[in-house]
Amino acid sequence: MTGLRRRATFALSLATGLALLTAGCGGDGDDTAGLPAEENVDEPADAGDDGDDGDEEAPDASTGDDSTVRLGILGQCEGPFGGFHEDVVGGTALAMVNHAGATVNSTTSALDGFSGAEVAGTPIELVGIGCGDDTPDRILQEVRRLVEQLDANVIIGPLSGDEGLAIAEYAKANPELTVLAGISGSQEQTLHVQAPNYFRFYGDGAIWNAGLGDILHNQEGWDTVAVIADDYSFGHTSAGGFIADFCAVGGDVTHRVFPPLGTTDYSSYIAQLPDPDEVDGYFWAVGGTGTQASLEAFVNAKGDLTGDQHAGNLFFNPDLAQALGTDIAGAYIGGFATLPGDVQTPAIEEYLASADDTWETLPGSLSGNEPAPPSVAAAFGFFYGYYTAGVALVEGLAAVDGDISDKDALHAAIGGLTLELPYGDISLDENRSGIVDVGLSQLAVNDDGEIVQETVAIVPGVDQTFGGTFSPDTPSPSRDFPECEERDLPWEGNAIPVVDGVPQQ
Structure with missing residues (x-):
C-alpha cells in the first residue's frame, strides 16, 4: 500500500475518533435524565456574560450546606472538542463507581449521571454538567451556573486549554470552591495562576x-x-x-x-x-x-x-x-494521560474491565460517538483525565474523614496525595500540577x-x-x-x- 496521494479524499470511518468532533453533545436532549431538568447540558446559561477572564469574585458563590459534596462537571458538548462530552463525564462517573460506591443511572450513556456516591459518610451529589465550546466566555457562564445557581462546591473540569486558564482564575477568586481540572493541557493554569484550590492530576501539553x-x-x-x-x-x-x-x-x-x-x-x-x-x-x-x-x-x-x-x-x-x-x-x-494498548498490566486490565462492567456500551469519541465497549473510551486520555480527578476527590475526602467544612484542610489533603493509578502513580508539584x-x-x-x-x-x-x-x-x-x-x-x-x-x- 502507498500513502495518501495528492488531492485524495480522507475516507475516515466512524472509528476515526479525533476527526469526528463536530458531533455536538452526543445526545438527543435526554442526556441529563437523572439530573434536575434545569441542568440540561444542551442549554447553557444565557446570563449576560461580560467577557471577563474570571478574576472577579462571584457574588453568589456556594456558601450552603457543608455536609454534602455538590459536584459539577465541566464538559465540552460543542466546538472542536464537542465529541468528547460523553468520555469526560464517563471518566468521573467511573471513578465514583470504583471508589465511592456509586451506581450509574444508565448503562448506555454516562451523561445520565450517577447516584449513591459516598466517602466517609459524606454524600457526593452530581448537581449538573456544564456544556463548554472551547471558549473562556462560555465555560465561565457554565461554571457560574453550576456554582452560583446550582450551588456546586466542587468542580471537575474543564477539558481544553483556554478553558483551563479561565477556570483557574475563577477558582482563585473563589477560595471556598474546590476544582480538579479534567484534561485541560495549557501550562499557565497551574504554573502561573497558582490557585491554591485548583489541582491537576495529569501532565500538561509540554x-x-x-x-x-x-x-x-x-x-x-x-x-x-x-x-x-x-x-x-x-x-x-x-x-x-x-x-x-x-x-x-x-x-x-x-x-x-x-x-x-x-x-x-x-x-x-x-x-x-x-x-x-x-x-x-x-x-x-x-x-x-x-x-x-x-x-x-x-x-x-x-x-x-x-x-x-x-x-x-x-x-x-x-x-x-x-x-x-x-x-x-x-x-x-x-x-x-494513558499509554497505547500494547502496554498491559494487571492494574490497567482491571481498570478497563471495570468500565465494561459498569456500562453495556458507551458512545465515546473513539467510536465516532456510536455505541461501543466502554473500555474503548476508558483507554483514552480524555476519559482518563476526568477519572483521575474523580479518584483524587475521593481520596482527598477520605484523608479528611469526609469533613468538607474546613476547605483549607481539604485542599492541603488533596495537594499532598500520591495517587496509585492504573497508568502510573501521580503526585503534585508545589503548584498542584501533576508529575508524570x-x-x-x-x-x-x-x-x-x-x-x-x-x-x-x-x-x-x-x-x-x-x-x-x-x-x-x-x-x-x-x-x-x-x-x-x-x-x-x-x-x-x-x-x-x-x-x-x-x-x-
Missing part, C-alpha cells in the same frame, strides 16, 4: 512531548524541523514542549506556523511550511476537527505523508493514521496490515519546569517562546525503552 525531540534528533537523525500547531494556549504549550526538547539536544526549528483553532481551510498555513526537501521533518500539534483538514491540505500542496518525516502530539493517533495509508508507519507520537511518566510511541503496521500505535519509551517523572525550561517567571508558551536553544535536560539519553509493551527496567 510535559507530554518530553523526550520526543531527543528521539527524533539523536535516533532518527533529524537536524531541522518545521512546527505547525493550533494558535491557542494548548497548541502553544504542546509545541513549546517539543521545541524545547528538540532544540535542547541540538536540533533547529526552522518554521513555526500557528493556524487558529477550528480553521477549516488550512491551505494558506500549509503554504507557509517548507517543502519536504527543505527540512528533515514536521511536528504537528493540530487537534480537534483540524487534524484531518490540515493533513489533507498538506497532501494536496506538498505530496505524500511518510512516517520518516512526520511526528505529532496526541492527536496524531492510529485511527487517523490508518486513513493515511501504511506509509505513515514509523511516525512518532508524543504522550498523553510520559509514554512515547510510534506508528507501526501489524500482521493484519493495520496501523497500530506501539510504545517505544517511557520518560519518568516529568514536571512542569521541563528540566528548568519553564518557571513562574518565564513567559507562557507562545508563538515565539520558548526560543530554540541547547540546554541540558535530565531525560536526554535516559528514557526507558519499551519492547513489545514491556518497559526494559
Whole structure:
C-alpha cells in the first residue's frame, strides 16, 4: 500500500475518533435524565456574560450546606472538542463507581449521571454538567451556573486549554470552591495562576512531548524541523514542549506556523511550511476537527505523508493514521494521560474491565460517538483525565474523614496525595500540577496490515519546569517562546525503552 496521494479524499470511518468532533453533545436532549431538568447540558446559561477572564469574585458563590459534596462537571458538548462530552463525564462517573460506591443511572450513556456516591459518610451529589465550546466566555457562564445557581462546591473540569486558564482564575477568586481540572493541557493554569484550590492530576501539553525531540534528533537523525500547531494556549504549550526538547539536544526549528483553532481551510498555513526537501521533518500539534483538514491540505500542496518525516502530539493517533495509508508507519507520537494498548498490566486490565462492567456500551469519541465497549473510551486520555480527578476527590475526602467544612484542610489533603493509578502513580508539584511518566510511541503496521500505535519509551517523572525550561517567571508558551536553544535536560539519553509493551527496567 502507498500513502495518501495528492488531492485524495480522507475516507475516515466512524472509528476515526479525533476527526469526528463536530458531533455536538452526543445526545438527543435526554442526556441529563437523572439530573434536575434545569441542568440540561444542551442549554447553557444565557446570563449576560461580560467577557471577563474570571478574576472577579462571584457574588453568589456556594456558601450552603457543608455536609454534602455538590459536584459539577465541566464538559465540552460543542466546538472542536464537542465529541468528547460523553468520555469526560464517563471518566468521573467511573471513578465514583470504583471508589465511592456509586451506581450509574444508565448503562448506555454516562451523561445520565450517577447516584449513591459516598466517602466517609459524606454524600457526593452530581448537581449538573456544564456544556463548554472551547471558549473562556462560555465555560465561565457554565461554571457560574453550576456554582452560583446550582450551588456546586466542587468542580471537575474543564477539558481544553483556554478553558483551563479561565477556570483557574475563577477558582482563585473563589477560595471556598474546590476544582480538579479534567484534561485541560495549557501550562499557565497551574504554573502561573497558582490557585491554591485548583489541582491537576495529569501532565500538561509540554510535559507530554518530553523526550520526543531527543528521539527524533539523536535516533532518527533529524537536524531541522518545521512546527505547525493550533494558535491557542494548548497548541502553544504542546509545541513549546517539543521545541524545547528538540532544540535542547541540538536540533533547529526552522518554521513555526500557528493556524487558529477550528480553521477549516488550512491551505494558506500549509503554504507557509517548507517543502519536504527543505527540512528533515514536521511536528504537528493540530487537534480537534483540524487534524484531518490540515493533513489533507498538506497532501494536496506538498505530496505524500511518510512516517520518516512526520511526528505529532496526541492527536496524531492510529485511527487517523490508518486513513493515511501504511506509509505513515514509523511516525512518532508524543504522550498523553494513558499509554497505547500494547502496554498491559494487571492494574490497567482491571481498570478497563471495570468500565465494561459498569456500562453495556458507551458512545465515546473513539467510536465516532456510536455505541461501543466502554473500555474503548476508558483507554483514552480524555476519559482518563476526568477519572483521575474523580479518584483524587475521593481520596482527598477520605484523608479528611469526609469533613468538607474546613476547605483549607481539604485542599492541603488533596495537594499532598500520591495517587496509585492504573497508568502510573501521580503526585503534585508545589503548584498542584501533576508529575508524570510520559509514554512515547510510534506508528507501526501489524500482521493484519493495520496501523497500530506501539510504545517505544517511557520518560519518568516529568514536571512542569521541563528540566528548568519553564518557571513562574518565564513567559507562557507562545508563538515565539520558548526560543530554540541547547540546554541540558535530565531525560536526554535516559528514557526507558519499551519492547513489545514491556518497559526494559
